[in-house]
Amino acid sequence: MNIARDRITAGVLAGGRGRRLGGVDKGWYRLDGQPLITRTLARVAPQCAAAVISANRSLARYRALGHRVVPDDGGDFDGPLAGIAALLQAAATPYVLIVPVDTPALPLDLAARLGAALHASADLAVASCAGRTQPLHALLRRELLADLEAARADGVRAVHAWHRRLTCVSVAWPDCDAFANVNAEADARVIAARL
Structure with a gap:
């Protein structure tokens, strides 16, 4: 189904530890x-009505960018599910496009393609490439917040484990470089050479 831009909030996960980058706040890694x-x-905000950033440090610095910033409820690097829960809670639209902060070449049509694939009986649409799911690049129904909180209460900590509880639609991308993420300096050099 086609989901209008004004019904989608971009939810940016910016709460990681950045251990392999020396502990820096990844969002501010240059x-x-x-x-x-x-x-x-720059890549995701034009696809959506608004953007919300989930972070657990540098909150004032993120706010200076002009978007709403919410701390994840773990407050202590509690993992992506805590950030996703905070983003679903904060969104004012029925859909949230979840993306991590460390994929600088993410598709400019991510929301449109995931939205076109999300049908009435599915909970979310998730990107995939070369047979590998990209669980942090997904379009979710905001109403999944209650299920997410129940999953976390049941001890679920991995995004893919939560997705297994849901009805997911996988959307294949031909270009895997769009989902390359910066985890270490070596990754940054490779990605920068392609940009």
């Missing part, structure tokens, strides 16, 4: 001179 958060917002 790739070719530009912070990852700036690159991510």
Whole structure:
């Protein structure tokens, strides 16, 4: 089904530890001179009605970008599910496009393609490439918040484990470079050479 842009909030996950990058806040890691958060917002915000950032440090700095910022409820690097819960809670639209802050080349048609694939009986649409699911690149119904909280209460900590409880539609992408993420300096060099 086609989901209008004004019914989707972009939810940016910016709460990781950045251990392999020396513990830096990944959103502020500079790739070719530009912070990852700036690159991510430039690609995803035009696809949606609004953008919300989930973070657990540098909150004032993120707010200065002009978007709503919410702390994940773990407050102590509690993992992506805590960030997703915070984003679903904060969204004012029926759909949330979840993306991580560290994929600087994410598709400019991510919301449109996932929205076109999401049918009435599915809970979410998730990107995939070369047979590999990209669980942090997904369009979710905001109403999944209650199920997510129940899953977390049951001890679920991995995004893919939560997705297994749901009805998912997988959307294949031909270009896997769109989902390449910056986890280490070596990743940054490879991705910067392609941008």
